[in-house]
Amino acid sequence: MRIPRAILALGLFLAAGPAWAVDDPSEMLPDRKQEQRAEAIGSQLRCLVCQNESIEDSSADLARDLRHVVRQHVARGETDRQIMQWMTARYGEFVRLKPRLTWATVMLWAMPALAIVIGIATAATTIMRRREAPTPLSDDETRRLHELSESPSDATGHD
Amino acid sequence: MTALPVATAGALGLGFWRMLGGMSSGGFDPHAVNAPILDRSLPDFTLPGLPGQGDGFDSATLRAQKEPVLLNFFASWCIPCVAEMPALRDIGRKLPIWGIAYKDKPEDAARFTARDGSPFARVAADRSGMAAIDWGVTGVPETFLILPGGRIAWHGTAELTDDTFRHEIQPRLQALR
Numbered sequence: 571m572r573i574p575r576a577i578l579a580l581g582l583f584l585a586a587g588p589a590w591a592v593d594d595p596s597e598m599l600p601d602r603k604q605e606q607r608a609e610a611i612g613s614q615l616r617c618l619v620c621q622n623e624s625i626e627d628s629s630a631d632l633a634r635d636l637r638h639v640v641r642q643h644v645a646r647g648e649t650d651r652q653i654m655q656w657m658t659a660r661y662g663e664f665v666r667l668k669p670r671l672t673w674a675t676v677m678l679w680a681m682p683a684l685a686i687v688i689g690i691a692t693a694a695t696t697i698m699r700r701r702e703a704p705t706p707l708s709d710d711e712t713r714r715l716h717e718l719s720e721s722p723s724d725a726t727g728h729d
Numbered sequence: 730m731t732a733l734p735v736a737t738a739g740a741l742g743l744g745f746w747r748m749l750g751g752m753s754s755g756g757f758d759p760h761a762v763n764a765p766i767l768d769r770s771l772p773d774f775t776l777p778g779l780p781g782q783g784d785g786f787d788s789a790t791l792r793a794q795k796e797p798v799l800l801n802f803f804a805s806w807c808i809p810c811v812a813e814m815p816a817l818r819d820i821g822r823k824l825p826i827w828g829i830a831y832k833d834k835p836e837d838a839a840r841f842t843a844r845d846g847s848p849f850a851r852v853a854a855d856r857s858g859m860a861a862i863d864w865g866v867t868g869v870p871e872t873f874l875i876l877p878g879g880r881i882a883w884h885g886t887a888e889l890t891d892d893t894f895r896h897e898i899q900p901r902l903q904a905l906r
Contacts, residue, residue: 618867632867635858660865662765688734695731
């Protein structure tokens with residue numbers, strides 16, 4: 571029986587799974603629960619060398635050290651919050667891959683919504699203004715219009 | 730009705746203007762990995778020395794200094810560290826520089842600092858790199874300006890040059906006087 575190549579490729583692709591940088595089993599905690607917690611925390615922490623990878627994904631030296639630190643803290647029984655605080659005390663908010671809600675990040679999140687609201691408001695006011703029927707001419711204006719249309723020689727415009 | 734979008738755009742513009750102003754004055758740096766350590770007391774550590782270059786030092790000794798000190802993290806395997814050595818030797822004549830060899834074999838670090846004359850008043854070795862993490866160091870070379878009492882006044886994350894010294898460090902030293 572021949573397996574179609576595309577299906578084989580897809581199967582292999584799905585079987586590969588995520589490539590964790592924790593390639594050395596000795597790095598892992600013996601307790602499965604604790605190891606899973608450490609991985610969850612590590613995947614929230616930015617590798618400060620490569621910057622757009624988490625320390626769990628990165629193979630940088632510093633990332634390995636930080637993975638080790640996270641596991642030490644987990645084994646000591648610290649909460650996620652405590653470990654995050656330990657990290658931000660040293661590396662600042664930048665170390666979080668998911669930024670916390672602050673005034674600066676509120677502005678970031680609100681920007682697309684604000685842009686849409688402002689766009690709709692601007693479009694709506696423009697359309698409304700166009701739909702408004704022009705106000706009828708006053709008596710003065712009607713008279714002036716007549717004068718202008720009756721004397722074309724005056725149209726060059728000194729008032 | 731037109732006032733609302735104009736006011737919103739104005740407020741956003743003001744916000745961005747303040748953000749950009751902060752970025753150019755140094756008050757706001759979105760990439761400031763190590764901003765948290767500024768204006769704080771230096772972290773606790775005790776580190777051994779390099780072979781033939783003293784006994785190393787600890788946080789208490791550094792805190793007890795009566796004059797400002799530059800603390801430089803370096804490694805023999807780091808190319809910008811090689812490049813900054815001449816500048817370090819110059820600056821070291823004006824202001825003591827203490828060095829910490831980051832994740833380096835003590836023998837290699839000792840050979841490296843001794844090659845053209847050590848710029849460091851004192852050196853220590855952080856073999857595991859764990860002390861560097863407490864400082865928020867993300868790579869070598871990185872330099873800190875430490876004021877008497879152990880307060881961290883400045884942090885540089887690139888190789889130290891005469892230019893950096895004149896524009897970043899000297900004004901802070903003058904502000905002390």
